[in-house]
Amino acid sequence: MYQAIVGYHLDSEQHWVAELRCGHTQHVRHDPPWTNRPWVMTLQGRKSMLGYELNCKQCDSAEAVNTTRQSETDTGNKT
Ligand SMILES: [Zn+2]
Numbered sequence: 001m002y003q004a005i006v007g008y009h010l011d012s013e014q015h016w017v018a019e020l021r022c023g024h025t026q027h028v029r030h031d032p033p034w035t036n037r038p039w040v041m042t043l044q045g046r047k048s049m050l051g052y053e054l055n056c057k058q059c060d061s062a063e064a065v066n067t068t069r070q071s072e073t074d075t076g077n078k079t
Contacts, residue, residue: 006020022056024059
């Protein structure tokens with residue numbers, strides 16, 4: 001699920017972490033040549049990416065978990 005970046009912080013290893021609108025976080029490393037995100041190295045670059053949507057895999061997995069829990073709860077209520 002795509003979620004907009006609403007902020008940033010540094011983790012304990014000094015890697016940039018994007019804070020997403022859904023409340024989840026996602027690393028936005030600049031680690032060439034595998035991951036090229038030169039924008040994350042500058043304040044201006046990070047500001048320019050506010051509102052940019054990242055694919056939040058935590059949202060996708062959370063939805064799957066919620067669906068499972070929902071059906072379990074329904075079964076429990078009927079019993
Ligand atoms: Zn999310």
